Amino acid sequence: MTPFQLVLIGFGVALVLGVLLYNWWQERKYRQESLRLFHREIEPLDLAQPATAEPERVEPRIQLDAAQVHDYASPGNESWGQPEIGAGQAEAEPGPFVAPREPEPEALAAQPAPAPAFEAAQFEQESPLDPDTEYIARLRFSQPVMAPVVGLIEQVRQIGKPVRAMAQGPDGRWEPVAGPSRASYAALELGLQLADRSGAVTSAQIDAFCRALYNFAAEQGGAVSCPDKYAALELARALDLFCIEVDVLIGLNIVAPDGRPFLVSEVHRCATEAGLTLQPDGSYALKNAAGRTLYSLANQSDEPFQPERVGASTHGITLLFDVPNVADGLMVFDRMAELAQRLARSLGGRLVDDNGKLVSQESLQKIHQRLAEAYASMDARGIPAGGERASRLFV
Missing domain, CATH: 3.30.1400 (Cell Division Protein Zipa; Chain: A,)
Incomplete structure (x- = not known):
């Protein structure tokens, strides 16, 4: 570091100290001047002279009759009883004892202001x-x-x-x-x-x-x-969790014997005779008067039904029943089970479940019983099958 730099540093330190010293001197000067200008003599307090007594302040009290208390959070309950406001003042000298009077029981209720329409x-x-x-x-x-x-x-x-x-x-x-x-x-x-x-x-x-x-x-x-x-x-x-318990899709499958697939034209004839109609997606459906599907008939293969195709065939068909979305489900299921048995006889196929096991009359009765339990649970929950709530929840 050169001598010139040292001189500059020293000059800077001296300048800062000078500014601080000048500020301190100015502050001290103005403080003394203000004390001189605003100084007043304060008269001593005469403790011997009694102070003027002021009446004691009593806060007003709001008293509500129990019958006038309303739930202010409820809409429309805006009327309150008129409060009783009582205020007293402390007496300078004690007087003779006077028994207090009982408060007046009646209180006028304020009329609520009419709300805008x-x-x-x-x-x-x-x-x-x-x-x-x-x-x-x-x-x-x-x-x-x-x-x-x-x-x-x-x-x-x-x-x-x-x-x-x-x-x-x-x-x-x-x-x-x-x-x-x-x-x-x-x-x-x-x-x-x-x-x-x-x-x-x-x-x-x-x-x-x-x-x-x-x-x-x-x-x-x-x-x-x-x-x-x-x-x-x-x-x-x-x-x-409740919806998961009752959201069941029941499928009854009719499968063709080996080497003898069903002709789609025969499936179409049996389906239409049972009242089912061909849908735009290539499946068949039985609908109620309101147009809601009761159960449907689908091709087990990925291809939709095309009855106009000559020689079209399939190795299996499935009847589907959407449990929570069908009103009067027990009757509708029995009707679908009857159709499944009739299709199996007409087409020469076998009625099996999703695991490939033969579906007997006893099996259908067990399914009927489980459906009855599911529907009872839905009714108890306030979500009847096929109702407005069910149609929104099970989509």
């Missing part, structure tokens, strides 16, 4: 959504608005679980949101299904569902109410 209507009807099978979130608006609900529904349906949406008009009535609309809504409810055949809803799916609603509310000016996530996850797991 669209707010009162919100509590008149419950949404048709199902809290036992859906995670229901509500979006409320301060005033009825026309909001782009369809875009929100399309977004949340990408989460991976079925979603239903209901809109409430200013008159309080709920209606399903099926497409674009110019109607004004006071509230929206969206139900994320807790379980289906792909499994129970997950924590990440619920988070994505609520996040989409919060973002929508921030854009449209609404308030979102999402239920407890962990309670919903527990309910979803229990619902999924």
Whole structure:
């Protein structure tokens, strides 16, 4: 290090010390000046002179009659009893003892202010959504608005679980949101299904569902109410386990003897005589008056049935019965079992189960009994086979 650098360092240190010293001197100077300007003589406190007594302050007390206490969390319970406010003042000198009077028992109840029509209507009807099978979130608006609900529904349906949406008009009535609309809504409810055949809803799916609603509310000016996530996850797991227990697909197979396959034209004749119709996917189905499939007949090979093809054949066919999706399932199963036996006789095949074992009348009776137990369990759970809940859960 050169002497010139040492001189510069010393000069810098001296400069810093000088600035610090100057600041200290200025601060001390102004402090003395302020003490001189604002100094006042303080008169000593005369302890001999009694202080002026002030009346003791008594806080007002709010007393509610037990009959006037309402659940303030419940909608519409906005009327409260008029509180009794009593206040007293401390007396300067004790007086003669006077027994206190009993408080007046009556209290006037305040009349509740009338709510706006669209707010009162919100509590008149419950949404048709199902809290036992859906995670229901509500979006409320301060005033009825026309909001782009369809875009929100399309977004949340990408989460991976079925979603239903209901809109409430200013008159309080709920209606399903099926497409674009110019109607004004006071509230929206969206139900994320807790379980289906792909499994129970997950924590990440619920988070994505609520996040989409919060973002929508921030854009449209609404308030979102999402239920407890962990309670919903527990309910979803229990619902999924139950669905697994009763979600059974029964198959009765008719297989051709070795070297003698069934002609598809013969299968077509037997199926149509039994009331089954050919479907676009190449299978046959028996449907009820509402158009719902009771049971179906499929080709065991990958090829669909094409009865118009001359000489087409198959080595086996299968009758399929979707247990939870069929109402009056016991009667329908018995009808399908009867058809399976008739097909085996007409086509010259053997009636076997999925393991290749012959299906006897005793075997069919055992299946009938197990079905009866499954249907009783579904009824007890409030999910009757072929009903609205079952049609949503078993898809």
